[in-house]
Every structure is written in C-alpha cells, then in structure tokens.
Amino acid sequence: MVITLDKLSRLMVATGFVAIGFAASPGNAQDTIKIGAPLALTGGLADEGHKQVVVWDMWLAKVNGAGGINVGGKKMKVEIVKYDYQTNGTRAGQLAEKLVTDDKVNFVLAPFGSGHTKIVAAVAERYQVPLLACASSSESVFNQGLKYLFGTLSPNGGVTTAVVKYFKVQVPTLKRVAVLGRDDVFPKSMAQGISEAAKAQGLDVVYDQYYAVGTMDHSASVSAIKAARPDWIYVTGYTQDLILVRKQMADLGVKAPIVSMMTGPAYKEFTDGLGNLANGVTSSNWWHHATTYKGVGVWPSTQDFYKEFVAKNKHDPDYVHASCAAATVVLQDAIERAGTLDKAKVRDALAKTDITTFYGPVKFSPNGMNQERDLPIIQVQDKTIKVLNPPEIKSADFQVMK
C-alpha cells in the first residue's frame, strides 16, 4: 500500500499519530520488503529511538544501494515503515498492530527497552510476524514461550555473574555491595541480577533498594548508601538518572573503590554530562567498537561498521547502535536463507541462525535470545572508554576509584 500525503495528513488529523518514513514508499508492494518499526522518537526514550533510526537508515541505504535483498533469486528493495509511539507503551502496541494489519509489513523491528519490546512482542506473536529485538536483554521478555521473537542482546544474567567474578579478582578485599536500581523492567532486572550474583558469590549486599521512575533527586538513597559504607556501589537506570546519582554522590561526599553504573558509560552523553566525575565509573556492555569480528552482512567487519558510522555521525557508536544494526543484518541473512518472505519460513530460518556478524556471533537460544558470550567490562579513564575485559580486547587495567 502506498501512503499518499493526502491520506497521511488525514491520518494524522484523525489519530494524532505522527507517521514518518512514508515518502520513499517505492512502487508495488510485491516488489518491496516492508519492515515495520514502532519507535520512541519523542518522549522519554526519544534519544534511544533515534539511535535505532540512524543505523537502520545506514543499513537501508547499503542494502537498497546493492539492489535489495535476494529473495529466492529475485532482488527486492526494502522499506522501513516507522511510527512514533511517543514513549507510550500502549501506543507502541497499537502502532505495532497497525503496522501488521494496515501497512501489511512482512517483519517488525522492536523498539528500545525490555518493557516496550514485551508489548510489541505480544502483537507480533498474535499475528505470527517475525520480530527482531535489538535493545531488550531481560529474560522476562523472552521467557513467555514466544515463537516469533528474536533478540540480539545476550541475557542480563551472564553479564551480572561475570562482573561480580571480575571485581572479586581485581579487588580482593571486596565484601560490601550497595545496589540502587530504577524500578523499571531492564534496570530493575539488572539490579536484581547483580544483587543475586553478589550474594551467590559470598558478598554482603548492604543496601538494596529501587527508586521510582520520575525520581528527580537521589539524596536520600545516596546518604543511606554512604552510611552503609560499601566497597562497591552498583547503580542502574537511564543516562539522566545515572548522571544525577553520580553528581549527588560527589555532592554528598560518597566514595567507594568500585562504582558501576548500568549502562551509563556505554553512552557518550554520560561522560559528556559528567566531565571528570565520569572517571573511574565502570559498566558492563554488550558490545564495544574495539572488538574485531568478521562476518556476514553489509558490514563485513567491526571496523567497517565503525568507520562508516563515525564518518556519518561524528561520534562513536554504542551497543544500541551495533545491536540494532546487527538485527537488520540477521534478518537479511534469514530472509536470504529462507528464500521467501513467508513469515513462518523466515521465522524458522531465524531460529536456525548461527552466524558471525560485525557485532559478534549470533545464535539464538530456544527462547529466542542471543546466546551468552564473554561481554566487555568497561571503565571511564580520563574521559574515554577503556575495555577492561575480556583479555583479548582489553585496552587498560582496572583503576580503583579514589
């Protein structure tokens, strides 16, 4: 279906939705592969939503530049139909439904975050449309027995256990851990995960609390953490929360040998917003551009992706960029292997995926999540990101915070 400007303007008036990505709707639907993307382009997750757009547009330009995706010997151009769900979960579900039933997309790409992915996944499952999730790592999203959901991030569990192990080796006196998590799907799951992993490995969790979404001040938590005298402070949340917590830790004179924030340092804006205060903060991450993978897809190596991204955007990509770009590479690979746009067959091809991409190996577990692998632990040193672990891509030693 070609969306004309007239139709669109009527749609906008009638529903208040802002639809984009329509203008380049090329030709007959049968010659075009349509991929739907409900995105948070405004509202709380707008920044993350735009990251997805950036890499999907990069992928689209490359794929269509090469004539399209090879579907059973026929090259087909690709179109991504995007809608802004304004960081409103209910609307994400409604728009996913519209993409499937009205726009008749062949496949869907999930929005940022475990919470909204869960909502869109329910719609995709109902209509049996393959859904690629690139920014959802909470097992609670994948443990629902969904057959059409595939995620490129590895489970949170693997990340938390590895981090505790690593710091126990680095700081042998490590004993007391304080955990402060945002009461939201992904950050809460990470906080729970670290708390359980720390207890399982014999550490004392001396503070273990969540803060509500919309909290504008953390002085109560930070003061309580100070009184608990932890060796390791582990905080989860979105970038603006983490900047505020780190700032208030400095304001209230709170220090610890290890300060970890999920996933603050993975984002450039965290370091920009904190300046010197970012130094020493550690995090774990799903991807870092220092890795050197070679594989299938429009970007044959990590370096190819990195160079193209930096040339276009003038800053380094983070794991959201990489994982979301990888999701499109994986989808392309599955379509080409299936040789058809049949949703069930592409779904089966996705389930059998066992490839290496610029982002790393992708092989889905039976629940649809990418398998566990050794994920990078990073630290901000002198306002730049250094990789501490795994050893093969390590760029610096861990520095204890003073």
Next chain:
Amino acid sequence: MQYLQVLANGIVLGALYACLAVGFSLVWGVLNVINMLHGSFIILGGYLTFFAWQNFGIHPLLALPFVAAILYGIGYVTQLLVINRVVSQPVLTTLTLTFGLDLILYNYMTVFYTATPRRVTLDLGHVELGGIFMPVDRLFGMVLALALTGMLYVLLRGSRIGRAIVAVRMDGAAAALMGIRINRIYAITFGIGALMAGAAGAIFSMVFPITSNLTGDFLGKAFVVCVIGGLGSVPGALVGGLALGIIESFAGQFFGPQHALTVGFLLMLVLLVVKPTGLTGIKGYE
C-alpha cells in the same frame, strides 16, 4: 547525624522545588491559567544556559539574568498574542491552549536539541558543616528561590505594576474601569512567570542533566508544590517547596526511595481534603 543530613538534603531539594514553582504559582493565581508550558520554559532556560556555556564559555550564574530576560520576552509575547485571546474563558480552555503550545515547544526542543541529557559540568563542590554536606549549586538554587520570592513579594506590594497585578487579580472588571490595561498586565504577569522559569532553568543546568524529557516532571512538581503551599500565594510556593522537599527526603530515608514520591502525593491528597487552600492558606497578595 544522619537525620541532620537528611533534613539538609530536604531543605536544599525543597528550595529547588520552590524555585521551579514560584512562577507557575503566580500565573495560576493572577491569571487563573494553569500554565502547562511552565516545565518546557524551565528546560528552555536550561538549554539556553547550557549552550551559552558550551559555545561561549559563559558561566551559568552570569547567563542567568540574560536567560531570564529572554524568557520574559517569550512569555510576554505568548500571552499578548495568543493566550489573551481566550484568557477570560473557563480554565479548561486556557489549560488546553497552553497544553497545545507545550506540545509544540517540547517537540521542537526534542527535534533541535535531541533528548540527550546535557549538563553544565562546572562542579561547584560542596560545603561541609560538622559532617553535613551541602552542595554549592543547590545552595545557589536556595538563594535564587529566596531572592525570587522576595523580589516578587516586594514587586507586588511596592510597585505600580505590582499593585496593578494584584488589582487585576482581585477584580478584573473593576481594575479595567480604573484605567488599568488588563491585557498588558496579563502579559507582564505571564512574562514574569516565564522569567522565573528561565532563572530556575539556568540554575538547574548545573544540578540536573537537562533534557526535554524532564518537562513533565518539572511541571508535575510545580503543581504539587502549589497545591501544598497554597495557590497564588508567593510565600506559599516557598513553603510548599520546602515542605515537599523535606517530606520526600525523610520518606526516602524511612520507606525507601521507591516510595518517596508516593508520600509526597499522599500529602497533597490529604491537604486537598483537610485544607484545600494549602499550608499558607492565603488567598491573594493583598
């Protein structure tokens, strides 16, 4: 000792709340307009300060009067040209209008500046008094809240414009008959409200990561502070802000940070039932 720190945290937080609410309270009280733009005005002030600092190296405290003046201009023009057309309509009409204007401003800011959180990374440090830590930037927030409240109080009581604002608030029709140009007074009042939002935004650019996502949170806080402190009362915003800050701080300490916001809203509900005029109970500026 820890409770003293919790109290200190509450007081400085409360001062920030007062800072963001005082302009909102004035506009609501005088114009009977629930200004949904207020949160976006604060963020706009924050962005202007941030970019002045990033591009020209201007210190936020130096930029503050200029940012406040720019916001005054924006507020004045918005009221004069747009809101004045419906200002005598029921409150829901002006609320819907400012809500719509807010959507436009908020989304333009998201498009132009992106939602990336930005902060002026000038850390002014903290002062320590007998083991109690007070962050300097928040102390500036406190000084600003007190200064703004004080200046507004003096303005309303001591100047011709101030008396005209009070007169319009008391009885618009009578004020018009006395020769007061009501539309101009409305525009000035709305401008002052925006000026205060801009001044608060300038201070907040050092305290909070500024992002357009925060507009709703700021507006929500301003709302709660006004209801607690007493609507339309200048000292009410100060009292309401401090009360909310201290309550949230102790609630975070005793019930965990998860429930701090809930307790603040509960306080608002209780006050609405037992003392709808708010803590100060003042009905006007007279």
